[in-house]
Amino acid sequence: MANQRPPSTGYSITMTPSNPGMSTSYTDRSPIHPPPLIPAAPRFPPLQSQQEHLASPSIRSPNLQSPPNGVHSGSPTPHMSTPPGPPVFTSPVRPAAVPFRSSPATPQPVAFSSGSSLPASSPPHFSNGSGDLQHQVSDSAEDLTSTGKAPYVLFSAQKVLKQKRQANVPSLAFGALVSPGREISTGPQVLQRDPHRCENCGAYANFYCNLLIGSGQWQCVICRKLNASEGEYIASSKEELRNFPELSSPMVDYVQTGNRRPGFIPVSDSRMSAPIVLVIDECLDEPHLQHLQSSLHAFVDSLPATTRIGIILYGRTVSVYDFSEESVASADVLPGDKSPTQESLKALIYGTGIYLSPMHASLPVAHSMFSSFRPYKLDVPEVSRDRCLGTALEVALALVQGPSAEMSRGIVKRSGGNGRIIVCAGGPCTYGPGSIPHSFTHPNYAHMEKTATKWMEHLGREAHRNNTVVDILCAGTCPVRVPILQPLAKASGGVLILHDDFGEAFGVNLQRAATRAAGSHGLLEIRCSDDILISQVVGPGEEAHVDTHESFKNDAALSIQMLSVEETQSFSISMETKNDIKSDHVFFQFAIQYSNVYQADISRVITVRLPTVDSVSAYLESVQDEVAAVLIAKRTLLRAKNHSDAIDMRATIDERIKDIALKFGSQIPKSKLCRLPKELSSLPEFLFHLKRGPLLGSIVGHEDERSVLRNLFLNASFDLSLRMVAPRCLMHRDGGTFEELPAYDLAMQSDTAVVLDHGTDVFIWMGAELAADEGKSAATLAACRTLAEEITESRFPAPRILAFKEGSSQARYFVSRLIPAHKDPPYEQEARFQQLRSLTAEQRTKLKSSFLHFDDPSFCEWMRSLRVVPPEAS
Numbered sequence: 025m026a027n028q029r030p031p032s033t034g035y036s037i038t039m040t041p042s043n044p045g046m047s048t049s050y051t052d053r054s055p056i057h058p059p060p061l062i063p064a065a066p067r068f069p070p071l072q073s074q075q076e077h078l079a080s081p082s083i084r085s086p087n088l089q090s091p092p093n094g095v096h097s098g099s100p101t102p103h104m105s106t107p108p109g110p111p112v113f114t115s116p117v118r119p120a121a122v123p124f125r126s127s128p129a130t131p132q133p134v135a136f137s138s139g140s141s142l143p144a145s146s147p148p149h150f151s152n153g154s155g156d157l158q159h160q161v162s163d164s165a166e167d168l169t170s171t172g173k174a175p176y177v178l179f180s181a182q183k184v185l186k187q188k189r190q191a192n193v194p195s196l197a198f199g200a201l202v203s204p205g206r207e208i209s210t211g212p213q214v215l216q217r218d219p220h221r222c223e224n225c226g227a228y229a230n231f232y233c234n235l236l237i238g239s240g241q242w243q244c245v246i247c248r249k250l251n252a253s254e255g256e257y258i259a260s261s262k263e264e265l266r267n268f269p270e271l272s273s274p275m276v277d278y279v280q281t282g283n284r285r286p287g288f289i290p291v292s293d294s295r296m297s298a299p300i301v302l303v304i305d306e307c308l309d310e311p312h313l314q315h316l317q318s319s320l321h322a323f324v325d326s327l328p329a330t331t332r333i334g335i336i337l338y339g340r341t342v343s344v345y346d347f348s349e350e351s352v353a354s355a356d357v358l359p360g361d362k363s364p365t366q367e368s369l370k371a372l373i374y375g376t377g378i379y380l381s382p383m384h385a386s387l388p389v390a391h392s393m394f395s396s397f398r399p400y401k402l403d404v405p406e407v408s409r410d411r412c413l414g415t416a417l418e419v420a421l422a423l424v425q426g427p428s429a430e431m432s433r434g435i436v437k438r439s440g441g442n443g444r445i446i447v448c449a450g451g452p453c454t455y456g457p458g459s460i461p462h463s464f465t466h467p468n469y470a471h472m473e474k475t476a477t478k479w480m481e482h483l484g485r486e487a488h489r490n491n492t493v494v495d496i497l498c499a500g501t502c503p504v505r506v507p508i509l510q511p512l513a514k515a516s517g518g519v520l521i522l523h524d525d526f527g528e529a530f531g532v533n534l535q536r537a538a539t540r541a542a543g544s545h546g547l548l549e550i551r552c553s554d555d556i557l558i559s560q561v562v563g564p565g566e567e568a569h570v571d572t573h574e575s576f577k578n579d580a581a582l583s584i585q586m587l588s589v590e591e592t593q594s595f596s597i598s599m600e601t602k603n604d605i606k607s608d609h610v611f612f613q614f615a616i617q618y619s620n621v622y623q624a625d626i627s628r629v630i631t632v633r634l635p636t637v638d639s640v641s642a643y644l645e646s647v648q649d650e651v652a653a654v655l656i657a658k659r660t661l662l663r664a665k666n667h668s669d670a671i672d673m674r675a676t677i678d679e680r681i682k683d684i685a686l687k688f689g690s691q692i693p694k695s696k697l698c699r700l701p702k703e704l705s706s707l708p709e710f711l712f713h714l715k716r717g718p719l720l721g722s723i724v725g726h727e728d729e730r731s732v733l734r735n736l737f738l739n740a741s742f743d744l745s746l747r748m749v750a751p752r753c754l755m756h757r758d759g760g761t762f763e764e765l766p767a768y769d770l771a772m773q774s775d776t777a778v779v780l781d782h783g784t785d786v787f788i789w790m791g792a793e794l795a796a797d798e799g800k801s802a803a804t805l806a807a808c809r810t811l812a813e814e815i816t817e818s819r820f821p822a823p824r825i826l827a828f829k830e831g832s833s834q835a836r837y838f839v840s841r842l843i844p845a846h847k848d849p850p851y852e853q854e855a856r857f858q859q860l861r862s863l864t865a866e867q868r869t870k871l872k873s874s875f876l877h878f879d880d881p882s883f884c885e886w887m888r889s890l891r892v893v894p895p896e897a898s
Contacts, residue, residue, distance in 0.1 A: 493516050560597075
């Protein structure tokens with residue numbers, strides 16, 4: 025655990041191959057997390073909205089149930105579905121009394137009939153023991169599976185332009201969002217055997233392969249080489265080949281349970297090997313400590329009985345709590361001014377104390393430990409208190425690593441598995457290894473900050489090497505110095521989240537951080553047809569070393585080592601065409617290899633075939649605006665590392681819109697204005713929201729908060745990323761229903777309530793007239809809260825839910841996230857916000873008079889300032 029060589033710096037991985045050989049360079053690296061398992065219903069009270077309050081961001085984690093043995097059974101061949109926009113709620117939708125689950129703007133898998141996956145055919149005529157090369161997919165099956173609509177992979181367009189010059193327009197870049205750890209209800213087909221792989225390039229046999237069904241040979245879709253199948257694919261008809269899941273589904277999981285860890289038990293109890301260690305700041309004032317204690321009590325109540333937990337407190341010293349003492353809270357104390365020695369760690373690990381214990385044996389002891397915590401007593405400012413977080417993390421990592429024989433109630437188990445360390449921090453690390461001075465005015469602050477950052481990143485990499493994820497949950501008003509802690513979380517595959525306080529939102533995130541599943545040893549391999557070049561990758565990983573994966577003689581795959589494999593993450597893949605494309609289709613194969621929480625080795629293979637077209641209009645019709653917007657936003661945010669960069673990136677959005685109009689649009693006769701193609705009508709609005717919103721705009725004031733938001737966004741799933749780019753607006757209606765409206769300020773009508781979901785924040789705005797009626801406003805607020813909790817229940821981190829009334833000072837945070845459409849002429853307002861037509865002349869006059877004048881342009885004004893005609897309202 026001693027401090028070793030400083031690690032290299034870097035965050036969200038950016039790979040830009042400079043040649044077809046795919047040599048890559050990184051400017052950034054980062055982490056993320058896997059599909060969550062919910063052991064038991066959380067006993068933490070539902071997240072309540074914070075009235076008239078605002079502060080730092082946070083969000084929620086998906087809670088999906090996995091089967092006890094970690095292996096999904098086979099399912100009907102999934103139909104790749106398209107990413108629809110947010111659901112359109114017609115009035116009435118559903119009563120608020122029955123909270124509705126609004127589907128996110130994500131593709132949902134749809135099973136297609138078994139008859140459509142492979143066509144029946146008569147047996148082929150064989151000669152010399154082999155048949156003619158047979159296409160494995162019919163046109164009808166192709167329609168269902170080839171358009172890049174898999175829930176794991178979302179392409180920005182469902183067709184590819186053949187002409188290189190037209191395809192490589194940088195303003196409307198082509199690419200895909202890949203979610204390696206995503207779990208869906210109808211999962212991929214599962215095989216418990218080794219896959220057939222191309223001997224030349226390493227690609228996997230798949231749904232689109234051509235087959236010589238007489239000899240069992242299959243043709244690789246990537247390099248076009250013939251491969252033997254050791255006789256497995258020999259068949260008398262195509263019908264027989266339906267028995268092979270990899271030939272009947274574009275997505276398949278290969279599962280190997282006999283892995284590197286002996287003693288594999290395919291039941292949920294195998295998760296007992298994955299401990300959780302809480303590392304808790306003891307320098308908290310009484311109000312913060314009381315909130316934290318409530319959150320911790322609810323946290324341990326929500327854990328499964330078999331979960332092993334450790335508790336460490338840090339201040340000027342490190343206190344490791346001992347579960348063997350039931351009558352009193354007892355802890356072993358280590359000095360915090362330096363890294364623990366091997367002797368002290370051995371004495372701790374091999375001693376008589378029990379520092380990791382299952383909840384079924386230690387729940388009362390854990391409660392007594394939390395109750396024993398005392399507030400900070402010295403008269404020292406929060407930011408100046410000694411916190412030896414670095415030393416505490418070294419001790420926590422040593423506990424997770426073992427070796428230690430756990431002896432509790434006669435049960436002996438070994439440490440190991442995918443551990444998780446959760447830090448509950450209220451201030452910066454100012455003492456011991458990885459510390460920084462209390463004050464920015466320290467004469468050597470810049471050097472010490474750089475040294476501390478490298479030390480923390482090294483510790484994160486050490487945690488990742490030992491399959492341990494470090495999540496850092498910060499709360500309170502004391503700055504935690506995000507630039508020092510962020511590399512630690514990233515390098516380990518964890519997240520850093522800022523909270524207003526240690527109350528309910530913190531408690532929800534504490535539970536979700538612990539219960540989400542964490543895969544390890546993740547490797548993402550991307551193979552494309554020769555005509556396609558991967559130009560950039562943004563996401564939670566880093567370039568894989570050659571010796572970490574199997575290599576083939578002509579393997580041009582781009583290999584990415586994933587820092588963790590979780591539901592909440594995605595990779596943004598930017599692509600270009602190398603040459604003019606001659607073929608009618610191009611192929612993409614994504615192979616994700618990882619070890620899941622049950623210690624089973626998974627190889628998930630997703631193969632996509634996209635048609636190529638000469639027609640620009642056919643290409644534009646296939647563009648998925650939401651996916652394209654998220655890809656553009658991630659590429660833009662990657663370069664916005666500080667406030668100055670963010671200002672520059674806003675200007676690039678303007679240039680992007682002008683270039684799209686110039687390259688794909690048309691010039692209006694006798695005018696200097698351009699018109700965007702109608703197929704891209706919603707893209708400019710997404711980018712306008714991006715420019716104004718918290719990611720690039722000035723809504724979020726503190727650079728630490730912006731940094732956390734940016735890093736979260738660069739690694740976030742498609743669902744969360746889309747909401748962070750463009751908010752979703754829902755107006756409450758009589759009868760407890762909700763109507764979805766454009767995110768314009770025209771929704772702020774005094775007799776209504778509006779819910780605005782902006783990813784990391786959900787706002788509830790109550791009109792003044794509605795708020796004046798106490799009975800009606802209370803019922804409306806309850807319905808809005810219910811809706812807010814429903815639409816964010818599977819989100820991680822859990823968002824803040826903030827409620828305020830029209831005219832209050834906090835309401836400005838809501839207003840700033842809406843497009844100021846009140847500045848547009850009435851005919852344009854009605855065209856884009858049709859709900860206005862239901863208002864009387866008096867109501868419209870009253871609504872118009874409620875808006876204050878400011879300089880921020882409306883969407884239409886912004887478009888015209890770029891010499892582009894605003895797109896017609898859809």
